[in-house]
Every structure is written in structure tokens, then in C-alpha cells.
Amino acid sequence: MNEVIDNTLAMIEVINDLPAQILASMTPLEIAAEIISAVSTLADMAYNAGQVVYDLANGTLGWHNLFNFIPFGSVILRHFDFNFFRHWDGEGGNHLDNVPRIPDPRVIGDSNFDDLVGELRNNNVRFSEDGIVKITRGFDGKIYWLETGNSATGLIHIVGGHATDFRKAFQLNTPEEIANFITLTINSSTPVSRTVNSRGIELIYELPDVGQQLLVAVGTNGYIVSAYPRRIRTS
Numbered sequence: 001m002n003e004v005i006d007n008t009l010a011m012i013e014v015i016n017d018l019p020a021q022i023l024a025s026m027t028p029l030e031i032a033a034e035i036i037s038a039v040s041t042l043a044d045m046a047y048n049a050g051q052v053v054y055d056l057a058n059g060t061l062g063w064h065n066l067f068n069f070i071p072f073g074s075v076i077l078r079h080f081d082f083n084f085f086r087h088w089d090g091e092g093g094n095h096l097d098n099v100p101r102i103p104d105p106r107v108i109g110d111s112n113f114d115d116l117v118g119e120l121r122n123n124n125v126r127f128s129e130d131g132i133v134k135i136t137r138g139f140d141g142k143i144y145w146l147e148t149g150n151s152a153t154g155l156i157h158i159v160g161g162h163a164t165d166f167r168k169a170f171q172l173n174t175p176e177e178i179a180n181f182i183t184l185t186i187n188s189s190t191p192v193s194r195t196v197n198s199r200g201i202e203l204i205y206e207l208p209d210v211g212q213q214l215l216v217a218v219g220t221n222g223y224i225v226s227a228y229p230r231r232i233r234t235s
Contacts, residue, residue: 108136108183116143125221134183138222139190146179146224153225155179162228169212169229182227185214200225206232 104113135145147154159175166172193204205214217226
């Protein structure tokens with residue numbers, strides 16, 4: 001629930017900052033052109049609205065008045081900045097390079113979801129884009145991701161087998177909290193142990209403040225198979 005609130009607030013902050021950032025990114029000529037366009041648009045709309053009112057008052061309202069409504073629709077198209085939306089998708093844009101993207105809640109860290117998924121695709125890694133719950137970069141710059149999965153792998157497997165362990169060790173009570181914790185640990189920490197075996201890779205992270213370790217089993221491609229906590233072993 002807290003993450004939903006945080007993501008919502010982050011989106012609101014980005015949206016609130018957009019007008020100022022867009023204005024700051026425009027040249028004086030672009031600003032002047034937009035002002036002239038806005039003034040002429042208002043005048044155009046006022047004239048056409050007046051024509052409709054005049055015809056209505058004189059009983060001459062008819063099909064010809066459809067042309068009076070065309071400017072109202074054109075206002076939307078005239079100010080619909082397609083460059084902005086192409087830029088927002090990372091495919092272009094010519095004057096909004098400083099506008100930040102709305103954070104994707106599936107991404108942990110500073111990366112972009114489309115960039116991460118695109119890199120997996122370019123490397124011919126098999127994955128289910130619709131099934132991705134969380135995705136991040138690890139200590140080694142490699143992409144790690146957690147999918148919804150099933151009873152054998154992924155979040156369903158982790159929650160089904162270790163929900164109680166995560167609640168006792170880290171006070172995590174929901175699948176979302178567990179998924180966040182696992183990927184945040186991978187993103188922000190360096191494992192104390194990395195073991196490669198026939199089933200994949202086992203990463204061990206230590207959280208000494210709570211006396212716990214987090215064991216994460218991943219495939220060689222970065223897919224998070226399983227994860228569970230255990231107490232730090234003392235010699």
C-alpha cells in the first residue's frame with residue numbers, strides 16, 4: 001500500500017513539474033509562436049461561438065453551423081504535441097529532453113522498463129513481459145527480473161513456500177512487499193557469496209542489522225527462481 005502511495009505521489013510530482021520544464025526547454029521563438037497561436041485560437045473560437053449564438057437567436061441554425069464547430073476540434077489537434085509523446089516513449093522529440101519519465105512501479109532503480117526489456121530481447125533471453133512483477137540491475141550490471149511464475153518458480157513459488165519466513169525475518173506481509181524487498185536488495189547490495197551450480201546461481205546477501213541473510217536463486221539469464229531468508233550463521 002505504501003508503494004502505491006509513493007508511486008502515485010511521484011507521478012503527481014512529475015506531472016506538476018511538466019509545465020515549467022516544458023517552458024524552460026522552449027526557445028523564445030517557440031514561446032512567441034505558442035502565444036500567437038493561443039491568441040488566434042481564442043479569437044477563432046469566439047467568432048465561431050458568436051456565429052452559432054447568432055444563428056440560434058435568428059432561427060437560422062442549420063447544417064452549415066457544423067463548420068463553426070470544426071475550430072473547436074482543431075484546437076485539440078493544433079496543440080496536441082506528437083513530438084512530446086514520441087519523446088515520452090523514448091522514440092524522438094525535439095525540445096523536451098529534460099522532461100523526466102513517469103516511474104514504472106515494476107522497475108527498481110534508475111533504469112527504464114522498456115530499455116531493460118529491450119536489452120533482454122536483444123540478447124535472445126526468454127521471458128514473459130506481461131508476467132514481469134519486478135525488474136532491476138544487480139551489482140554486476142546484469143538484469144535480474146521476477147515474474148509472477150507458478151508453484152515451481154517466481155513470486156507464486158516464493159510466497160507459497162516462504163511467506164511466513166519473510167514475515168518473521170523482515171516483517172514483510174504482502175507479495176508486493178516481498179517482491180520489492182528481493183529486487184531492491186539485488187539492486188542496492190553486493191552479495192557476500194555467489195555460487196554457480198547445475199541449477200543456476202545462488203546469491204547470498206547479508207543484512208546484519210536484523211541478523212538475517214537473503215538467499216536468491218537465479219537462472220544464468222537473470223530470472224529470479226526463488227528467494228528465502230535465513231539467520232546469519234555464526235562459526
